[in-house]
Structures are given as structure tokens and as C-alpha cells.
Amino acid sequence: NAGVTQTPKFQVLKTGQSMTLQCAQDMNHEYMSWYRQDPGMGLRLIHYSVGAGITDQGEVPNGYNVSRSTTEDFPLRLLSAAPSQTSVYFCASSYTADHNQPQHFGDGTRLSIL
Amino acid sequence: GENVEQHPSTLSVQEGDSAVIKCTYSDSASNYFPWYKQELGKGPQLIIDIRSNVGEKKDQRIAVTLNKTAKHFSLHITETQPEDSAVYFCAANRNSGYSTLTFGKGTMLLVSP
Numbered sequence: 001n002a003g004v005t006q007t008p009k010f011q012v013l014k015t016g017q018s019m020t021l022q023c024a025q026d027m028n029h030e031y032m033s034w035y036r037q038d039p040g041m042g043l044r045l046i047h048y049s050v051g052a053g054i055t056d057q058g059e060v061p062n063g064y065n066v067s068r069s070t071t072e073d074f075p076l077r078l079l080s081a082a083p084s085q086t087s088v089y090f091c092a093s094s095y096t097a098d099h100n101q102p103q104h105f106g107d108g109t110r111l112s113i114l
Numbered sequence: 115g116e117n118v119e120q121h122p123s124t125l126s127v128q129e130g131d132s133a134v135i136k137c138t139y140s141d142s143a144s145n146y147f148p149w150y151k152q153e154l155g156k157g158p159q160l161i162i163d164i165r166s167n168v169g170e171k172k173d174q175r176i177a178v179t180l181n182k183t184a185k186h187f188s189l190h191i192t193e194t195q196p197e198d199s200a201v202y203f204c205a206a207n208r209n210s211g212y213s214t215l216t217f218g219k220g221t222m223l224l225v226s227p
Binding site for chain 2: 004041042043048058100101102105
């Protein structure tokens with residue numbers, strides 16, 4: 001059982017480039033989300049999805065787009081990378097979108113913007 | 115929105131000692147409080163969680179207590195071992211209708227042999 005799989009594990013971009021961070025889960029979870037983790041800041045929610053075709057903004061959505069065409073996949077797109085987006089990005093999923101559901105995290109994508 | 119404060123930011127203990135990490139939250143409607151352990155280069159892993167209808171929950175060497183009146187909850191690790199060394203995060207759910215969590219800033223726990 002793979003759980004939550006994120007690719008790539010590492011990426012270096014130049015300012016202005018675009019890229020997509022991939023996230024896939026094989027647990028048939030309804031809810032998926034993206035967080036960024038910065039030193040001393042904990043985890044901050046970027047975007048989330050409560051099911052295929054439904055997405056919404058979290059705490060820090062600017063500069064990022066998401067889509068949810070299937071239950072399994074929830075890609076995060078950086079349209080024009082900026083140095084402030086240098087961070088570690090985590091995807092998470094839970095069985096439903098209800099309160100009090102445990103969230104399962106992937107191992108992250110470490111992204112550097114030069 | 116919800117705000118979660120976590121203390122201390124770093125904690126050093128000797129193997130066999132107990133460790134306590136404390137969190138406070140601001141939204142009295144929050145009702146789910148998970149704790150995550152993050153090892154170097156890995157994603158956070160859920161280690162224990164508590165819901166607002168109970169005051170304490172134990173799982174072997176790990177326990178969590180919740181005081182809803184004071185809006186704080188704590189993680190207790192007894193008989194610490196070097197493999198407990200990691201960053202620990204507390205979180206609280208938001209009363210937004212969906213499963214969104216607000217995280218504390220983390221505690222780096224170092225257990226020395």
C-alpha cells in the first residue's frame with residue numbers, strides 16, 4: 001500500500017519558470033490538501049479539495065493553482081516561480097472531508113527557486 | 115481563524131526521562147487535536163489524536179491530555195528513547211465545515227543516550 005506519493009522529491013527552478021508538483025493517493029480518500037513547510041513556521045495550508053472537481057483556497061494560496069480531476073490525483077501548479085516559494089511541500093489526504101479525520105502525509109517535495 | 119501556539123520550540127532530555135509538549139488553541143469550536151511526528155526528510159506521521167469528548171488518551175508510552183476550558187492540550191512521552199528524537203507538531207481543526215488543520219510551529223525533541 002503506497003499511501004500518499006509525491007513527485008519529484010527535489011527540484012530546483014529559476015525565477016519565472018513553471019512546474020507541477022504531483023500528488024497521488026491509493027486509499028480512495030475524498031479529501032486532499034497541500035501544505036508548505038518553512039523553518040519556524042510549521043505547516044501552512046495552500047489549497048485543499050473535498051472531492052473530485054471541488055477545490056478551495058487555504059491560508060496561503062497566492063501563486064499556486066490546483067485541480068482535482070480524479071479522486072487519486074491532486075497536482076499543485078506554480079505558474080511563475082518566485083524565490084519566496086522556496087519551501088518543502090507536503091500533500092496530505094484523509095478518508096472524508098469531515099472534521100476530526102486523521103490526515104496522511106506524503107514525504108514531501110523540496111523545492112528551491114533561484 | 116484558529117491559532118495554535120506550541121511550546122517549547124526545542125526540548126532536550128536524557129534517555130528514560132519524560133517529555134512534555136504543550137499547545138494552546140484559540141477557537142473554542144475546535145474539536146479534534148492530532149499530534150504528528152516528523153523525522154528528518156520525511157513527512158509528518160500521525161502518532162496520536164484526541165477528540166473533544168475525552169480528556170485523555172494513551173497509547174503505550176504516549177499520552178495526550180485535553181483541557182477544553184483552558185483551550186490547551188499536551189503530549190506526554192514517557193521512558194523516552196533516542197528514536198523518539200524528531201520534530202513534533204500539534205494541530206487543531208478549524209470549524210469551517212471541512213477537515214482543515216491549523217498546525218503549531220513544532221518542537222524539536224532530542225533524546226540523548
